[in-house]
Amino acid sequence: EDQVTQSPEALRLQEGESSSLNCSYTVSGLRGLFWYRQDPGKGPEFLFTLYSAGEEKEKERLKATLTKKESFLHITAPKPEDSATYLCAVQEIGTETSGSRLTFGEGTQLTVNP
């Protein structure tokens, strides 16, 4: 069974203090790994998709990286507006015939203090 584990559960940073969030996964074959941002009371907002080990993607202060067992979301010099819950999800090879379903982790709640 697919498993996605995110750590830490919660992270509190000072503005400008860089850090990383972790997403480890166990699937028989990875088709894609997805990062989302979720603000309180809202739906998840798509950030990145990573498809193969070694791939990296960046958006503003966020950079996502992927290895064969885990992904990191690096946050450089965060600002208070980066405060949100960050969700990781994986799609396993072979799920194309079952709706391309995603398996989600429980998320990391990030708080950036001014």
Added chain:
Amino acid sequence: DAGITQSPRHKVTETGTPVTLRCHQTENHRYMYWYRQDPGHGLRLIHYSYGVKDTDKGEVSDGYSVSRSKTEDFLLTLESATSSQTSVYFCAIRAGQGARYEQYFGPGTRLTVT
């Protein structure tokens, strides 16, 4: 926001009553999904649709049914609501090209079953 709306946004209902949640999209996407989000579980797939009148079960489908009579609308029905179905429900669509696609989420419906 991928043109996804959900209605109602909030609902309180009593145990044993039927409830229908609506997801509406404006961009003609073939795939649509219903998830529920609960503390300690993350997002879990309830049902999905891969076309008009084509639906299939997800990992937590017991107690739920779905219907899709038009491309733009995907309905989730709780035939007889129970307190365990108190949750936040998200609709999503799949967008992309070729073998690369992502899921985009609606704003959610908060359902409370008393």
